Amino acid sequence: MAETSTLRRSPLSHLHDRMIAASVTGDRAVSVTETPFLAQVSLRVEPGTAAAARLGTVLGGALPDGVGRTMTAGTLGVAWLGPDELLVVAQADPQSLTAALSEALGSDRGAVVDVSANRTVLELSGPGARSVLEKGCPVDLHPRAFGPGVAVTTTLGPVPLLLWQTAPATYRLLPRTSFADYVARWLVDAMTELGSPEVP
Amino acid sequence: MSTTPLPEHPAWLWRNPDPKPSYDAVVVGGGGHGLATAYYLARNHGLTNIAVLEKGWLAGGNMARNTTIIRSNYLLDQSAAMYEFALRLWEDLPAELDYDFLFSQRGVLNLAHTLQDVRESTRRVNANRLNGVDAEWLDADEVAKVCPILNTSPDIRYPVLGATFQPRAGIAKHDHVAWAFARACDAMGVDIIQHCEVTGFVRDGDRVVGVETTRGRIGAGVVGLTAAGHSSVLAEAAGFRLPIQSHPLQALVSELYEPVHPTVVMSNHVHVYASQAHKGELVMGAGVDSYNGYGQRGSFHVIEHQMAAAVELFPIFARAHLLRTWGGIVDVSPDASPIIGPTPVDGLFVNCGWGTGGFKATPSAGWTMAHTMATGEPHPLNRPFGLERFTTGALVDEHGAAAVAH
Amino acid sequence: MMLLTCPWCGPRNETEFHYGGQAHVAYPERPADLTDEEWAEFLFFRDNTRGPFAERWAHSVGCRRWFNAVRDTRTYEVLAVYRPGDPRPALGDAVPAPTPAP
Numbered sequence: 013m014a015e016t017s018t019l020r021r022s023p024l025s026h027l028h029d030r031m032i033a034a035s036v037t038g039d040r041a042v043s044v045t046e047t048p049f050l051a052q053v054s055l056r057v058e059p060g061t062a063a064a065a066r067l068g069t070v071l072g073g074a075l076p077d078g079v080g081r082t083m084t085a086g087t088l089g090v091a092w093l094g095p096d097e098l099l100v101v102a103q104a105d106p107q108s109l110t111a112a113l114s115e116a117l118g119s120d121r122g123a124v125v126d127v128s129a130n131r132t133v134l135e136l137s138g139p140g141a142r143s144v145l146e147k148g149c150p151v152d153l154h155p156r157a158f159g160p161g162v163a164v165t166t167t168l169g170p171v172p173l174l175l176w177q178t179a180p181a182t183y184r185l186l187p188r189t190s191f192a193d194y195v196a197r198w199l200v201d202a203m204t205e206l207g208s209p210e211v212p
Numbered sequence: 213m214s215t216t217p218l219p220e221h222p223a224w225l226w227r228n229p230d231p232k233p234s235y236d237a238v239v240v241g242g243g244g245h246g247l248a249t250a251y252y253l254a255r256n257h258g259l260t261n262i263a264v265l266e267k268g269w270l271a272g273g274n275m276a277r278n279t280t281i282i283r284s285n286y287l288l289d290q291s292a293a294m295y296e297f298a299l300r301l302w303e304d305l306p307a308e309l310d311y312d313f314l315f316s317q318r319g320v321l322n323l324a325h326t327l328q329d330v331r332e333s334t335r336r337v338n339a340n341r342l343n344g345v346d347a348e349w350l351d352a353d354e355v356a357k358v359c360p361i362l363n364t365s366p367d368i369r370y371p372v373l374g375a376t377f378q379p380r381a382g383i384a385k386h387d388h389v390a391w392a393f394a395r396a397c398d399a400m401g402v403d404i405i406q407h408c409e410v411t412g413f414v415r416d417g418d419r420v421v422g423v424e425t426t427r428g429r430i431g432a433g434v435v436g437l438t439a440a441g442h443s444s445v446l447a448e449a450a451g452f453r454l455p456i457q458s459h460p461l462q463a464l465v466s467e468l469y470e471p472v473h474p475t476v477v478m479s480n481h482v483h484v485y486a487s488q489a490h491k492g493e494l495v496m497g498a499g500v501d502s503y504n505g506y507g508q509r510g511s512f513h514v515i516e517h518q519m520a521a522a523v524e525l526f527p528i529f530a531r532a533h534l535l536r537t538w539g540g541i542v543d544v545s546p547d548a549s550p551i552i553g554p555t556p557v558d559g560l561f562v563n564c565g566w567g568t569g570g571f572k573a574t575p576s577a578g579w580t581m582a583h584t585m586a587t588g589e590p591h592p593l594n595r596p597f598g599l600e601r602f603t604t605g606a607l608v609d610e611h612g613a614a615a616v617a618h
Numbered sequence: 619m620m621l622l623t624c625p626w627c628g629p630r631n632e633t634e635f636h637y638g639g640q641a642h643v644a645y646p647e648r649p650a651d652l653t654d655e656e657w658a659e660f661l662f663f664r665d666n667t668r669g670p671f672a673e674r675w676a677h678s679v680g681c682r683r684w685f686n687a688v689r690d691t692r693t694y695e696v697l698a699v700y701r702p703g704d705p706r707p708a709l710g711d712a713v714p715a716p717t718p719a720p
Contacts (some may be wrong), residue, residue, distance in 0.1 A: 079681070094681035095626050124668040150631035165628070165680050166634060172679040444666035455662040457639070458691075491693045502637040506668045506692050513621060513633050603658040 022048030023132045023192040030197075030200055040140035040206040045194075046201050047133040047184075051106035053113060054130075055090075055098040056123040063120035071100060071173045080162045082176065091163040091176055099174065099184070102131065131174070132192045136199060137182040140206040145183060147202045149175065169198050225391050226270075231405050233597055234431025235263045237311075238423055238586055240410045240441035240446060242266025244386070244571060245563055248578020249585070250402045255616035256579070257586035259402040265425060266483050267409035269388030274440050277508075277540035278571040279463050279497040281476055281487065283320045283381035287336050290596040290608050291549060292343035295591055299308050300378060301575035311392035313385050314490050315537045320381035320476040321350070321359060326549045331480055332612055333376045341376075348377045359475050368524055370482050383476060383487050383495075386571060393578075406509035413450045420450070428584035436561045436585045437461035438577075441506070441541030443564035452556045455602050456565055459500040460510035463539040464518075464537040468492035472528060480612075482521035486529075494532060496522055500542060500568065509539040542567050549608040552580055553590050553598035561585050562599070623699050624677040625685045638674030640664045641686040642706065646667045692710055 024031070024046040035043040057064045059077055068075045070086030076092040083090045102109060110126040117124050136144060137197060142153050148169040163176035163184075171194055174186040176192035187195045237253055239246045242264045253259045266272075273383070282302055284295035306312050324333045333349065340347035356364045364372045394404055405545045414422035414429060422431040435584050447454045473488035486496045498518035501510040515537055523530050545551060545565035550573070552563045563581045566573060580594035590598060596608055620632040631647055646652055665671065667716065671691050676684045678719040698707045 077636050094683060150633060166630070178716070317653075342654055346706050442668070445668050453659075453663050454666070455658075456665075457664060457666050504639075504666060504671060504673070504691050505688075505694060509694075511632055562642075602662045 015051075015095050017206045020049070022046055023189045024048070024134070024196050027193065027196045027200075031196060034203050036138070036140060036203055037209070040137035040138075040143065040210065042136065042140035042203050043204065044134055044136045044196070046196070047135055050128070051100070051102045051104045051109050052122070052126075052128045052186075053102075053106065053110050054125045054127045055100060055113065056096055057098070057117065058096055058121060061120065063117050063122055066116040066118075067113055068125075070112050075080055078174040080158075080164055082161050082163045084161075089178075091174060091178070093165055093174070099127075099186075101184075106138060115160055118208040129189060130203040131186040131188050134185040134187070134192070134195065134199070135178075135182065136185060137179070139181055140203070141181050141183055143206060144199060145175070146200065151175065153177075168195060171195050171198075217364065221266050225395040226404050228618075229264055229403045229405065229436070230518070231263060231265075231408060231425070231427055231430050232403065233516065234422065234433075235403070236261040236433040237436065238262070238430060238432035238434075239264045239436045239438055240423065241273075241364060241437065241442075242404060242406065243273050243438065243440065244269045244271065244390055244393070245440065245566075245581070246341070246436075246438040247271070247390060247397060247404075248574050249436055249563070249581040250397045250404075250578075250595050251393050252579045252582035253586060254397065254400040254402055256582055259586060262397075262401075263403040263405055263430065265408045265410055265423070266404070266406045267426075269406050270404060271285060274540040274570060275386055275390050277388065277461075277463065277538055278386060279385045279485065279487070279495050280382060280383045280489075280571060281320065281381070281478070281485065282315070282572040283378050283476075284349050284572070285320070285322065285336060285376060285378045286345075286610055287339050287612055288591075288608055288610060289339075289343060291610050292340060292345055295573060296343065296345050296582075296599070297579070298559075298573045298576035301579065302384070303380075305392070309392040309396050311381075311388065311395065313388035313392050315382065315384040316490070317382040318475050318487075319377055319379045320478060321362075321375040323375045323477065323479040323481070324373050325479065325481040326373070330373050333374065336612075337376050341377075346378055346380050348379075350375050350377050359473070359477055361472055361526055362477060363525055363527055368465060369400035370479075370524075372525075374607045376576075381476065383489070389574065390410070410446065411449070413560070415556070415557070418479055420560040432559075433587045434559045434561065434588075436563065436581055437555075438563045438568060438581065440543050440564060440570055440605040443543050444524060447555070447562065450557050450560055451454065452542075454551065454562070454564060454599070455546050456551075457504055458506055458541050459503070459544050460505040460507065460539045461497070461500045461542045461568055462514055462537060462539045463495065463497040464508040465489070465495050465535050465543070466532040468536045469494065470531065473526075474517070477525070479521065479525060482525065484518045484521040484525065484587065486522055486526065493535065494529060497568075498542065501539075501559070506541055508541060541553050542570075546602065547607040547609045548611045550577070550597050551599055552577065552594040553600075556597065591597055620694055620696070622675060622687065622696060624680060624683070625699055627677060627702050628710045630677065630680060632696055634679045636676040636678040638676060638684065641672040641674045668692060670709060674702075693716060 073083045106128040113124040151166045171191045177183040284299040324330045337347045337349045352364045409426045410423045412424035476487040478485035483499045543564045551565040580591040585592035620645045
């Protein structure tokens with residue numbers, strides 16, 4: 013089998029320079045990067061079942077069990093997408109991760125599917141990150157309602173995506189691959205204003 | 213203090229009579245369709261002992277809220293016949309009613325943005341021509357000549373690949389249309405009774421013999437429902453169901469500007485339509501809100517989307533100021549075509565389901581509804597639009613030509 | 619702007635949802651046995667209530683689940699939301715919204 017990793021190109025490779033150039037420094041600093049080629053596995057499993065517990069064991073912790081909740085173990089994270097649907101995002105080999113999870117599910121009701129090519133991962137970080145997202149995300153991102161370790165599926169502008177806050181001023185955005193170009197350009201545009209002094 | 217006396221109040225265009233105990237025909241709903249129905253009942257059928265009952269003020273519902281576009285470039289034979297008949301009536305009505313309601317045949321462009329749009333549009337042009345409707349296919353350069361402010365460059369998200377053009381289409385001043393019909397009705401003896409809400413129907417066996425109203429019981433030989441937005445509510449009161457869902461439909465106007473927009477532009481694909489009224493406002497509308505609603509208001513994101521589309525198509529609008537947005541209630545039928553005809557109740561007729569397109573059909577809806585009420589039988593033009601088509605399956609599917617999402 | 623409460627995700631903006639029309643319309647058990655009138659009734663006729671109306675919504679960009687809501691079509695006030703399969707609640711018994719973490 014050909015070694016595809018040397019040929020493959022990330023959905024935003026053509027915009028990396030634009031994204032670097034858009035970095036803003038100062039009080040409202042913000043920057044955006046792509047973290048391409050993470051392993052992503054879709055899990056469908058009934059919560060509270062033995063199968064769910066076995067999958068949790070493979071992943072290194074109990075599966076998140078409600079809206080907004082996540083679980084992290086090292087470089088691996090699991091986000092709740094729906095009542096019986098989760099997304100695993102990891103720096104790992106997708107094939108062996110999928111195989112391990114499939115084995116844990118066994119013949120129980122559920123599904124384990126490698127969806128690594130479905131979405132790409134953008135990371136938006138800096139004190140200005142929340143202001144950028146608030147220009148086009150209908151979810152309340154204020155710390156009273158959102159914070160590190162919270163992930164929800166919502167929209168940014170017109171684009172549906174998974175929004176995952178990983179640190180006090182860092183968000184992961186997971187749009188589908190075909191929308192990634194739009195999201196990156198949207199972010200670059202939304203960040204521009206923060207480079208100028210704030211108009212009270 | 214000035215001692216100059218106030219000027220004389222101009223003559224009222226119609227009386228404000230108290231309801232009589234009974235009428236030969238009662239029309240429920242004093243909007244454009246109700247007034248046109250009463251007008252043609254009197255003019256074409258010699259019935260003058262008629263009342264038009266309006267729960268609010270005359271023409272204060274969708275007649276006050278529509279974006280006044282008049283065109284007849286519908287795809288199917290039945291619709292083209294209905295709307296083209298209306299357009300011919302529109303062309304004569306200012307003289308017939310002796311009222312200049314600013315009918316301006318400035319043409320309408322229906323834009324095509326995709327290959328599929330182009331195919332559908334050229335098909336519609338051909339169908340229109342076969343039906344005697346003036347229609348042309350214009351490529352992007354020709355579109356730019358008709359409407360120079362339209363962005364026809366190829367680098368926008370949904371480039372303009374061409375458009376259908378109907379030169380005889382246009383706009384009219386909606387409230388003047390209502391007043392013109394009301395004055396003519398009144399002159400023929402029709403009682404226009406405002407602030408008179410129909411709350412129930414009086415039946416003798418299977419036949420309707422009157423209506424209960426907030427101003428008492430009124431007897432009726434025949435009753436016509438022309439109450440767009442509330443058709444289902446009235447039908448329920450009369451004991452039958454309509455295949456209608458009522459949705460909010462929004463529109464907006466800008467502040468007044470010098471004339472910049474010479475025609476009417478509609479885009480099915482990006483969901484906006486725009487014209488410029490005689491006073492100078494840019495008038496824009498969008499698709500319906502998705503949910504059922506009688507609130508005469510819709511959601512902000514619909515307005516936002518429609519303005520984004522308008523600014524992309526008309527860069528010159530980018531700095532225009534929004535003056536006012538509003539909403540009406542549209543009756544949406546399963547095939548995006550109207551329902552005009554008899555109901556399961558004898559003597560009770562209905563005209564509803566025009567979706568977003570009722571204004572342009574005001575004269576032909578009135579003409580055919582009057583015929584149906586006076587004779588008990590549909591006019592050839594509205595025969596295909598009866599309630600029974602939902603059982604027979606002979607739908608008139610005009611989703612494509614209805615111009616905005618239904 | 620309408621804030622809808624998804625039974626699984628809590629209050630979210632209306633733009634995250636897709637409308638599904640009247641709720642509790644059962645597919646006929648034996649469609650082939652219906653008369654043309656009965657089939658037309660099922661296919662094309664839906665309640666068009668002016669007032670509290672039980673209707674379906676899908677949280678299409680969120681958890682992608684369908685649910686039901688009772689909403690007043692005059693004021694657009696959402697009176698109750700409940701999961702599919704649950705009976706239409708008596709008005710006033712609104713399902714409490716789940717609290718999003720943290």
